[in-house]
Each structure stands twice: as structure tokens, then as C-alpha cells.
Amino acid sequence: MKYTINQFRKEYSNEDICLDKIFDMRYSKIPCCPQCSQQTTFKRIPGRRAYQCSDKDCQYQLYPTAGTVFEKTRTSLVDWFYVIYLMTSTRNGVSAKEIERQLGVTYKTAWRMGHQVRKLMSNGSELLTGTVEVDEAYIGGNPKNKHANKQAEQLGRGIKKQPIVSIVQRGGEVRSFVVDNVGSGGIYKLITDNVEKGSKLITDGFTSYKWVGMQHEHIAVKHNNDRVTVGEKHTNTVEGFFSHLKRTISGTHIHVSRQHLQAYANECSFRYSNRVAGQMMFKMILGRCV
Incomplete structure (x- = not known):
């Protein structure tokens, strides 16, 4: 409602x-x-x-x-x-x-x-389960518009933007994490801390997800110019969330610093996770206030 x-x-x-x-x-x-x-x-x-x-x-x-x-x-x-x-x-x-x-x-x-x-829009604590999608996005403006002393910064995948990893349970919650890099070590910890072992994980073909099959049922989606959704074999859910996140940052806030990016990611994740709650979302935050 x-x-x-x-x-x-x-x-x-x-x-x-x-x-x-x-x-x-x-x-x-x-x-x-x-x-x-x-x-x-x-x-x-x-x-x-x-x-x-x-x-x-x-x-x-x-x-x-x-x-x-x-x-x-x-x-x-x-x-x-x-x-x-x-x-x-x-x-x-x-x-x-x-x-x-x-x-x-x-x-x-x-x-x-x-x-x-x-601050009240924090991630949940229960492990995500069922079918879970994991992907990474990169937040930031065109590198050529940055100051010269920042143009040399190399973050995830050699991209001069700030990486964010999001984990989405289909039909449920989404959690987002601002990370320094998207190496397998950091992604391993994020997934093991937030996803129940044995869940079905769907990712793209990025090498940092190669270990996932040892603990989960892993489906790796090969992205190319002829993307086709075959049944449940897709990462459309998490990519849809990234579209929402980027619209919020670039359209509403124009610019968000690295220092506060996690807070804005939590805000978007909270609204996305509770998007069908309607009036309950307001009451939920009001309850957390006290």
C-alpha cells in the first residue's frame, strides 16, 4: 500500500x-x-x-x-x-x-x-539464500575530467572508478558494498559472509568468481554483444539495481564522494529491498530511529 x-x-x-x-x-x-x-x-x-x-x-x-x-x-x-x-x-x-x-x-x-x-538504512544480518545474483559496478565520472593527481588511480579491473559489489537474492534483499578492488579474495569474503553455503549463485564470467563452484551451485553467464536471457541464466536483477543506483547518484545527488558512497549505496539497497512495502518502509525507519 x-x-x-x-x-x-x-x-x-x-x-x-x-x-x-x-x-x-x-x-x-x-x-x-x-x-x-x-x-x-x-x-x-x-x-x-x-x-x-x-x-x-x-x-x-x-x-x-x-x-x-x-x-x-x-x-x-x-x-x-x-x-x-x-x-x-x-x-x-x-x-x-x-x-x-x-x-x-x-x-x-x-x-x-x-x-x-x-545510518538507519543498513543491510540485514541474515544470510541470503535461494537464487542469488552477484555482480560489480563502477561509480564515478569520466576520468579525463578528474584532477591530474587522481587520473592515475587504478581501481577494480584497471578502471579509474570506484567499484561496488552487489549481492541480490531474487525476490528478496539486495546488499551493496564499496570495495577497494574486485579481486577474488575480497569477493570471497563478501559472498561467504552474506550468502548461505549451497545457494545457487549466478555471476558473469569474471575470473574473481571462479572459486564459487566449490561452495555453491554456480552459473556463469557469458556476456557478449548478443545477450540472450535463457530461463534463470541471467544477471538482469542485479544489473537493474545498478541502473537504479547510478540514476540516484548521477541524477539526484550529481556527485558522491568515496567517503560517503557506502551510505548512499545502503540507502538505495534499502529502498530496493523494501520497494513493495509502501507505508511500512516509513514505519520501519521510524522504528529504527528510536
Whole structure:
């Protein structure tokens, strides 16, 4: 089910509603006051992001935003929730400049908000299984446009761009990893750490995947000018994800530095993995916030 902007505005129309939501997610299941150990209720303290025990002899206070990405921020919680909505509902993400324009905040604030949310879009921990596709892509502009001191850099396969390896479970999750090179040693660790042994792995004919047949059922697709999909023998799924990733970076963000590329790759992987979740994607990130 899609989550529309009208639904979002109706559910989170002001600061109090957003703070109540955070409080409910964090403390609705506590059986009693942590201070007086009495079954009581907590009432909002006007003008502060805090709630107080209603027992007049206790008056213990809880701060729902403490220890979350909302801690010590002076930006409205409505704005924070809206940024989460944008980053989970748009197909290709949202840039810091767009957040700056829409919220009227500084670029520094907008950039920080985006990256705080991206930290919550991490990869899963369970091993991928079934039919899994693995491939590598290269992110970066035309080498001739780089500064002279960077034009000599040789990364994966002798290409002067940043390699990313993605692992996709068909019908399931995708995980992406920014790597220094695409040698067999690094790819071996990525696959063994993320794919269940004995799964069916589909790759291209790159030599770094030659060992895969020792631990998995391996299908190597030979890519040439006459590419033909034969049944399940293809890497179209992971290549489709790479198209999405590259559109996000070049179209939405224009440029992404090596330092932060993993965060953007995680963001794209999260949205791709949960693309049919609709409203649940927003709630998932909101739950991780607290």
C-alpha cells in the first residue's frame, strides 16, 4: 500500500503528535515508572520534549528523543519526519539541496538530517539464500575530467572508478558494498559472509568468481554483444539495481564522494529491498530511529 503525502500530513501534522509517537514507540510497554515503580501515567511537560510521572511524590521525567537521531536537535520533529517520508517514498532519493529548499533550513542541517537517516538504512544480518545474483559496478565520472593527481588511480579491473559489489537474492534483499578492488579474495569474503553455503549463485564470467563452484551451485553467464536471457541464466536483477543506483547518484545527488558512497549505496539497497512495502518502509525507519 502506497503512503501518500496527504496521509503523512494527516498523521503527523504538528510537533506534539510526532513527540507522542516517539514516546509511544519507546515507553508504551513499560509496566511502571522507572523511578517510583508505581503503575502510573506520564504527562507531557508543556514547552519541552519531556514527559513527567503523574505521581506528585515522584515526578520522574522521561525524554523520548534522548539517545536517538532527534537528540539535541532544534529542528522541528515534523521536519525530521518529513525527511524520513521523502527518503522512503521517492524512487531515487532526495538531495540535501532539495531538503534545504523545502524546509528552509541551512545546507549543513539538511545534509546532516539526510545522513542521520541513511545510518538507519543498513543491510540485514541474515544470510541470503535461494537464487542469488552477484555482480560489480563502477561509480564515478569520466576520468579525463578528474584532477591530474587522481587520473592515475587504478581501481577494480584497471578502471579509474570506484567499484561496488552487489549481492541480490531474487525476490528478496539486495546488499551493496564499496570495495577497494574486485579481486577474488575480497569477493570471497563478501559472498561467504552474506550468502548461505549451497545457494545457487549466478555471476558473469569474471575470473574473481571462479572459486564459487566449490561452495555453491554456480552459473556463469557469458556476456557478449548478443545477450540472450535463457530461463534463470541471467544477471538482469542485479544489473537493474545498478541502473537504479547510478540514476540516484548521477541524477539526484550529481556527485558522491568515496567517503560517503557506502551510505548512499545502503540507502538505495534499502529502498530496493523494501520497494513493495509502501507505508511500512516509513514505519520501519521510524522504528529504527528510536
